[in-house]
Amino acid sequence: MKIIILNGSPKGDVSVTMQYVAYMQKKFPDHNYQTLNVAQDIRKIEKNEELFASLMETVRSADIVIWAFPLYYLLVCSQYKQFIELVFERQSGNVFSGKYTASLSTSIHFFDQTAHNYVHSICDDLDMKYCGFYSAEMMDLLKEEERNRFQKFLNLLFTAVKEKISFQRENAQLVFSSWSYVPGPEVKSFETSGKKVVILTDSRDKSANCQKMNDRLMQAFSLSAELVNLHDIDIRSGCLGCCRCGYDNVCVYSDGYHDFYIKLLGKADIIVMSGTVHDRYLSSTWKQFFDRSFFKGHIPGLKGKQIGFVISGPLAQLPYLREALSAWADNGGCHALFVTDEVGNSEKLDELLDATAIRLLRCAEAGYIPPPTFYSVGGHKIFRDNIYGNMRIAFQADYRYYKTHRMFDFPQKDFKTRIFNIFFTPLIKIRGIRKKVFSNLKHHMIKPFESVLKNA
Numbered sequence: 412m413k414i415i416i417l418n419g420s421p422k423g424d425v426s427v428t429m430q431y432v433a434y435m436q437k438k439f440p441d442h443n444y445q446t447l448n449v450a451q452d453i454r455k456i457e458k459n460e461e462l463f464a465s466l467m468e469t470v471r472s473a474d475i476v477i478w479a480f481p482l483y484y485l486l487v488c489s490q491y492k493q494f495i496e497l498v499f500e501r502q503s504g505n506v507f508s509g510k511y512t513a514s515l516s517t518s519i520h521f522f523d524q525t526a527h528n529y530v531h532s533i534c535d536d537l538d539m540k541y542c543g544f545y546s547a548e549m550m551d552l553l554k555e556e557e558r559n560r561f562q563k564f565l566n567l568l569f570t571a572v573k574e575k576i577s578f579q580r581e582n583a584q585l586v587f588s589s590w591s592y593v594p595g596p597e598v599k600s601f602e603t604s605g606k607k608v609v610i611l612t613d614s615r616d617k618s619a620n621c622q623k624m625n626d627r628l629m630q631a632f633s634l635s636a637e638l639v640n641l642h643d644i645d646i647r648s649g650c651l652g653c654c655r656c657g658y659d660n661v662c663v664y665s666d667g668y669h670d671f672y673i674k675l676l677g678k679a680d681i682i683v684m685s686g687t688v689h690d691r692y693l694s695s696t697w698k699q700f701f702d703r704s705f706f707k708g709h710i711p712g713l714k715g716k717q718i719g720f721v722i723s724g725p726l727a728q729l730p731y732l733r734e735a736l737s738a739w740a741d742n743g744g745c746h747a748l749f750v751t752d753e754v755g756n757s758e759k760l761d762e763l764l765d766a767t768a769i770r771l772l773r774c775a776e777a778g779y780i781p782p783p784t785f786y787s788v789g790g791h792k793i794f795r796d797n798i799y800g801n802m803r804i805a806f807q808a809d810y811r812y813y814k815t816h817r818m819f820d821f822p823q824k825d826f827k828t829r830i831f832n833i834f835f836t837p838l839i840k841i842r843g844i845r846k847k848v849f850s851n852l853k854h855h856m857i858k859p860f861e862s863v864l865k866n867a
């Protein structure tokens with residue numbers, strides 16, 4: 412069978428993900444493989460239409476297409492996203508249509524599911540037969556058990572394709588509304604009381620709902636917000652994945668991104684992030700913004716900020732996009748509010764936008780950040796363990812930050828609980844004590860709150 416690998420690593424062949432592809436080739440040598448470095452070569456592919464056309468012809472010749480990519484900010488990297496955008500923009504979806512496909516990623520398992528959900532839904536939109544995904548931890552290939560597991564996945568995949576078995580489409584087609592928002596003449600303006608508000612957008616179309624929503628918000632923030640277009644920032648390229656920033660948080664690119672992030676966003680109290688749904692995410696320009704913030708490593712660079720996601724498009728049909736944005740904010744120690752134009756009624760949207768502005772201002776004034784949810788509690792543990800362990804040498808800046816901010820909060824450091832456990836574990840094995848403890852467990856659980864409630 413002819414297997415085409417769409418390599419989503421900006422590092423090209425020198426990529427962790429490509430080691431898994433190389434392993435696949437070694438273990439299944441009877442197939443004919445070809446890897447296309449579509450993320451690394453995106454600039455050339457975008458400019459050279461002939462090159463793009465020849466890539467599409469290669470895809471056309473495939474029996475199986477494998478989307479192989481590293482996780483970048485809960486999704487694929489911006490360069491890969493741009494490749495996907497080109498496929499749709501240049502109406503080349505037909506070469507993918509009807510082909511068997513699967514996705515393969517490497518990561519540290521931080522939101523690998525949102526990335527695979529995205530690629531899966533893109534495959535559904537391309538009318539492909541999506542057979543499943545394989546999400547490997549970066550180092551899995553070094554373990555025999557994991558190599559066996561990977562081989563089983565590939566075996567099942569190749570057998571399914573050989574036997575031409577059926578796969579069901581799982582993601583319904585998106586329904587986009589053509590409704591045009593007309594902001595009302597009556598505008599509520601709120602005092603920003605010294606709070607710095609930045610509205611960040613990628614919209615270049617004055618007649619688009621997104622732009623009109625931004626205009627309305629500008630008015631609601633008494634014209635004191637700063638409106639910044641991502642296209643006007645000097646951003647040379649997407650993240651290269653070189654990790655050279657890991658030592659001291661300095662990116663290899665000396666373009667405008669660093670100052671924009673630190674001097675503008677870093678000083679804001681409220682950041683409105685406004686964009687339009689582009690395929691099943693926001694645009695690759697927005698993705699580039701997220702990816703390039705990796706110069707901060709795993710340090711929450713925008714901690715404590717209010718984030719307003721202002722989105723034009725069918726967000727309610729894209730639970731994984733909402734999840735990715737919420738998780739990004741939660742994990743970064745921010746508070747996220749959403750507003751979209753799905754309401755389909757100008758008067759109502761006026762009200763919602765005004766309400767979003769006042770809610771963001773009130774939360775900023777109160778300094779309210781909600782308690783972390785699973786997104787951030789789980790994320791913290793993944794990062795903490797990796798930065799303490801095998802990522803420590805490459806991510807020295809993270810290590811210093813985590814140490815200074817007491818973020819290496821491993822349970823074994825909690826001496827009180829350890830002593831308690833050492834003492835009580837043998838006791839609980841005694842039937843009489845166990846019976847007494849468990850019959851009264853719910854009372855034990857609320858006992859620590861007594862003094863707080865008494866003094867409240």
Ligand SMILES: Cc1cc2nc3c(=O)[nH]c(=O)nc-3n(C[C@H](O)[C@H](O)[C@H](O)COP(=O)(O)O)c2cc1C
Nearest residue numbers: 420426427428481482483484485517518519520521
């Ligand atoms: C900019 C950037 C963003 C990343 N984001 C994530 C992420 O959201 N989740 C995750 O588990 N790993 C993330 N990673 C780790 C990579 O997915 C991981 O190192 C991967 O194995 C790299 O593969 P490659 O060498 O093929 O590019 C990120 C790495 C970089 C450089």
